[in-house]
Amino acid sequence: MNVDLFARFPSLLLAWRNLWRHRVRTVLAMAGIVIGVVAIAAIGMTGTALEYGVTQDLGGLANEVTVFPGEDNEDDGFTEMQIQQIRRIATGATVVPVKSDRLEVSTRAGEIDTNVEAMARPSALYTASEGEIPDPLRSGAVVSSTLAGELDIEVNDAVTVGDRTYRVRAIYEVQGFTFGPGTVVLPESALREEPFGSIEIRTESGEASEALAGEIEAQFNVREEIVQTSTPGDIQEAIGGVFQTLRTALIGIGSISLLVAAVSILNVMLMSTIERRGEIGLLRAVGIRRIEVLRMIIAEALVLGVIGGLLGTVFSMVIGIGINASMFGDATLVLRWESLQFVLMGLAFAIIASGVSGLYPAWKAANDPPVEALRG
């Protein structure tokens, strides 16, 4: 260590020498701090990475609004008039009324019970990975890539849905989280009997979809709940909330390990000041003031906290880089504030906890009468 620094901060010199004297003890006390910091930072960063992954998956859906019948909607669907009204509210956006049912879908390869939607303009909602989705869709079917895989479907193959057969015009790629084999999309005329069970709207942006959802609800639900709207924002918010709660709980657990480390520093400092009682008495006798003794011992505890904390920070960053690289193939995501804040939180907590742990032993040592301390 730099000699000039010690000449300026003699407490640091003495603290450093004392820690060096009991290297094993020092290293063990630091190890506690390192573990504490890593616990907090790694848990926080993992949570952040998971949340990032989930919201990334949802990100593509940001400009969507789905309108469902509300609790007081007697038809359990939308009338032509209501759809017109929604079209008027959603000027500039693409409005696609959807009928849906659950039907058996079969090919030569097999059969599956799955969700069937009927709509005029599926091209607004789905992106074809094979073939082309006609706009509007007047005949034929569009199937999900999952279903295509399971039933061995290719473009231009025939599929039987219910009791009618359709030619597959396109296959679309499934995005984000889905359940089941995916949807078969048919022309609106295919489910003639069904009401429009939902209305899909595509807007310019996420903000526009939030605003639109609010406006639709405001116009329809004056006294009764005729419509319900759902936007990805709602889902993201809910997911964010869940992660927040989860992370707080886990970091609480992580903090406990740092608390344990702080107690072990308290113990080490207390032990070492009792051992050095004579030395501290000597310092006081030759004119070292109480505040200077206090500073020296708090400096010892802080050196433990700072070095342990920094080591913990390094390990945490390595872990964070590993997590982000393996989950998203991008290690630099660890530098996002959402992730970095936990490392800094761990470091700050380590330094504060060790400083506080040094207070009592320091106070005790500084106030020991030198005569008695020297006597042993």
Added chain:
Amino acid sequence: MSVVSLEGVGKRYPSGEGYIDALVDIDFAVEPGEMVTVIGPSGSGKSTMLNLIGLLDTPTTGTVRHRGTDVSDFTEDQLTAERRSGIGFVFQAFHLLPMLSAVENVEVPALFANRPGRRERAIDLLERVGLGDRLDHRPSQLSGGQRQRVAIARALINEPHIVLADEPTGNLDRETGRTILEELTTIKEEQEVSIVAVTHDEMLMEYDDRSVELVDGRIQP
């Protein structure tokens, strides 16, 4: 003006249900450049007296003066400051800090004063007590006599007006003890510093200017 004076000083300790008078009505003064030994059997109050002179303890009755100033109303920090600037200590058990080198040990009392030339003065003092080639040795690498000489150098680092020595030869063999006493005498003359040494070693009296005998907490006439 006396360097230090005790005027009617008494020290009483609680003991069991009663108390013990460690010192009774002590009148004592040390003049500049004088070496005084305080002798007496163990338990006679020698160390208590040295602690009072050294401002490590406060008297129950009477007045302690340092360079004419009554220190009765000094706060703990004022006492500490006075110890730092005016008093050097030499102990029987040396009391060197094991993790510091010889020269760093000498610097300890000046460590927080941050005075320029501290290191140079520490080296100079160690050279003067014959340890110029042991500057970077740890106490564990030094003999008893060498350790006590480091302690003497440490006592002088802040240019005190008085050095207090508690059984300075107590842990040393006779010959080494003698060299230490010669060292103290030289220092007394070179640095014009007063010395009060507490001992039951008769040899010290060969080197002192005068001696005071304590028995049962009283100075013998």
